[in-house]
Amino acid sequence: MRPLSFRSQILLLMLVPLLVATALLGWLSYREASEALAQGAIRAVGISANAREQTLVTRLRRQQERASGFLRLVASDCAAKKDSERAECLHESLTDFMTTEGAIGARLVVPGLEPLLVGELSAALEDMTPLPPGQVVRFEPKQDEAERAYDLLVQEGEMRLVLRFSAAILNAVFQERYGLGKSGETFLADSQGLFITDARYPGHSGHNRSHPIDARPMRECLSGHDAEMLAPDYRGVEVIHAFRFIEEIGGGCIMAHIEQSEAFAPARVLRARVAQVSVILAALAVGLSFIFARRLSGPVARLTEKARALRAEDFDVTVQAEGPRELRTFAETFAKMAHSLQASMGERERLLNEVEAERARLELLSGLSRALAESRLALEPVLSTTCRQLAERVGDVCTLRLVSADGQWLELRALHARDVGVEARARVVLESRPQRVSEGLSARVLASGEPLLVPVVTQELLAQYRAMLPPEYQDHLLRDEPHSLAILPLRSLGRSLGVLTLYRLAPGPAYTEDDLLLFREVADRAALAIENARLFQQAQEAVRIREDLVAVVSHDLRNPISAISMSASVLLKRDGLQDWQAKGLSRIYSAADRAIRMIRDLLDSTQARVGGIPVEPRPLDFHELARHVVEEVQLAHPERSIFFQPGGDAHGAWDADRMAQVITNLVGNAVQHSPEGTPVRVVSRRRGGEVLLEVHNEGPPIPAEELPTLFAPFRRGKSKGGGAVGSVGLGLFISRQIVEAHGGTIEVRSEDGEGTTFTVHLPLKNEGPGTLEVPSPHVSSPL
Template identity: 55%
Template structure:
């Protein structure tokens, strides 16, 4: 290198990086482009799988909707148990079967014999209820024909339908758009057996014993949705796009395209990039001879300036000389140095301001935390100290009310004192519960409890306090479990009282308590105006008072719903609210059952 002239050295230094850069950029371009082609091919298969999934779910949803509409239409048949109603049901069901492509149908109506249409309609008697979100159930493979069943219930009617998969589902999987010449889509059941016909022979889908033993099928049957590269049921390398179908009780939609076809553009791209790289390398070598003559001195000065800039010297001026490009670069380099100098100064100023603002915010945060702690301590102390004297006032007023010979004005005054003292006690209790909830949570003492009996008792107490309102209570199944009776009574009182407060006086209030094997559900519904959407997110926060239809509840701090949620969550449950125009407002409490000594079985 030292025996060569500076120009030769510069030429060599210019040619080598250009050649290396060309090779590196060509390799990077090929890798990025090939990755893009592969990703686009995989994404295209995923899009096809999504499209098939949407088409299948839409087909099942529409069939379910039309079946539900049939139940509504069947309910309009002549009431009673006579032959006219049976003929009406038979005629309407037969027309539905003919127009909707139903294979078999079985309709059961309470008090009537089942109405059957189709050769195997009676086999639908054993059709099990669908799981939540499930629209259809695929029957195991019997012979060459695949069928799927659908169950719709409404009122006293239960309609079972059976469809032929070939007629209803096969058309959805014939279109191969987006999957090239080798692609295919098909549907398999929750055992991996083909429901729709595959495109290629040689598959193992003739039996029921896990017919498609490809890894993607096993992953899909486990509940996953993905796109992967793996062999298919023919042992051919393909791109798989699979979607798990919960609406059919399990099963998979598979979309395939052979990798050889999907990645063919990558090979053509590789050859094209090689040609371009050779052309660029040749051009770079030729241009290097030209640029080496003009760049030696200006480039050296630019190098010295860049080294000075790297060392931190920002107040530099690069001489503008050499070719036009180098002059422009020198001027730009000088401007960049000045900009860096100004940016450094501005950054230091902003950093100082940010540090000062951060310190101020930290002080404010500490002050806010201290103020909140003092406020909560003050509320707790004052509430605790006020509870005993106010309780004494309430008890004294009740004792004096029992005396005989009181004047009317005396009795009214004592009643007001007693009522005001009771409201004050409730406010104090809410404040103490709120403070306790914020500090360590509201404690609960579980014990065996019949939730239905407790709810009925509390509803009766609220009814006595509001004789002008109509409060209806309904219980279903059994509801024994382990809960804190006093705290649960507090929750029910708060929610029913809230319904009374926020609903018109001439509308009823519905209270429903029902149990199942897992939990007990309490629903309180009123027909008041809907809760504004902007209020719902903070409805269960403390000190959030709702709008009353009767001007507000005196003595309310907006803690009832907050405390109710804390009590429910302390029992491992949850509380939610639904409110809409024309539907009223419903608060729903979910209480999981807990084992307790002395609780009846199932509680």
């Protein structure tokens, strides 16, 4: 089959889309317009239904308001009269009000008087019950051919008024059919689907209020919904429905209709006009397609050849502008596009290079940050990590020198190279000769604090450095000559820490100013990491020295102070001592005993921080241990009242000496921190699988801000006199470590008006001797 000519293809390509587009646009226009007309008609019916609903509800509520106002008026006007006159006054007022309102019957109930009945149907209102909430009136059920009526009930205090109105007065609300066209109608139906107002089309279902309206919209409305829909009406005619459920009349419906044939008539007219316009446009499209196909076929064919050249990446192609003005513009644009593509390819390559460089930069920084974080503030891993990351990512060789302690030398602390052989030779060369701070290029960098970039290392510079080396090491330098060099200062807190040097060997690319920006950022991070590592080492060394000093001094002081205590004790037992001698010796003995306790606490604190406090549980009766310790504290404080109360079986396994230390600390603290004359209560009892020790004292509570650090080491509380307690502040800290070494817990509760209570929880079963690791004294133990 012979292929179609280019002109025929252009004609088909233009004609077919134009015809399809014309038909599609015509159909879419008709559909959108018809939908808009339909929605407008439906909206108009809905607006009509809303208007009838608003008018009806407003009318009924106003009748209700006027009836309530009538009750308030007659209550004030007729209240002061005698019963006979009062009844006559109420009857006259009710007759006038019923006439004014157009009611056909009324019944008024007033306390103390017989109910007043006015109108022919007033007797039927005697059993009127209150309406449900939200309902304003009640329509009487359909009774044969009797006229429909509705009742309105209002109540003010003990007065109640019932009015009956004819439903015919509501016809005026629904006779006006504005907005519904010639075929439209509106009417009101009750909760059974029976007409309340007159229908426009008699002789059908629901007419003369004899049968319910059997239509889907009516059923939807009576179920409590408000909506618009297309469906047959009570005559079976297709109409647009709008229905509104009226709760105020007890569940009736307002219906608004307009026949679809009338509502959608504009859409049918529109369809005919759209069809006519579509035919005209299609004819024009056919004619214009022939014309454009003829004029476009020649220039387009030539442009196609130029496009093939561009596809072959021939961006120097020349495009001749010919044909219609638009086609000439297209040809000129085509030529500019070819030149733009040529420029864009170069720009694309440049951007790709920049993106790749930025990616490498971010990878270097992220890798260095991650590696420094993993070094855990150890100086040597920080130095080694920095050099390794730089050598592997941005340079062939990296060296890191730090200023010595005396400030005279640059000590080589880290060296790394990509190639193992290069690293070995570089280490031999760099370690062959120590470097002074005041010589070489590093001296210039340290003095200025600015980095030095040598993009290309000259032979003159190499000769100067080679001359500084011993002859046996010069061959190593000749073998691995640096091609490019960057030296960066390491500074922190205004002082020089050392220099970072990066080498790139030939034939690698030279370092640039962009590389130097990256190196400066890396150097700053490395300097900060080095400074942090040094500070961390200094802090660790200071902690170790302090702990060693406390341990040594405490241990060495215990023997002489024990001798002082024993000597004072012996002297106190002698007869014939004068009062001043006895008082002096008592003070010496008390001071020595307090010093021994402080030394014991210091030794326990040091032991707790180093390896944990050892405990040796042995079977014992916790009640007896607690009683014995409380008696000892009572002897030391005879002026205070200390009550002990045991409860239950408390046999278990604990370290008696350590637990006695805990009880002594807690009871002693309770005595020291409570007002004189107040008791201290100690309770030891069993609860489940544990023993509870509770030490309670009265007085002001512990401030809330001190509770989180109450068990921290070296925390000294305030005594009952307001001054600092005469201790080193380790009692509660050591007590907590002893309790936790037994597998228990200790807690405190202190509130205003209730005093302070320390509670120790100790499990009855204990596996045997053990120790507990405790935090550093620099970290407060949580409560």
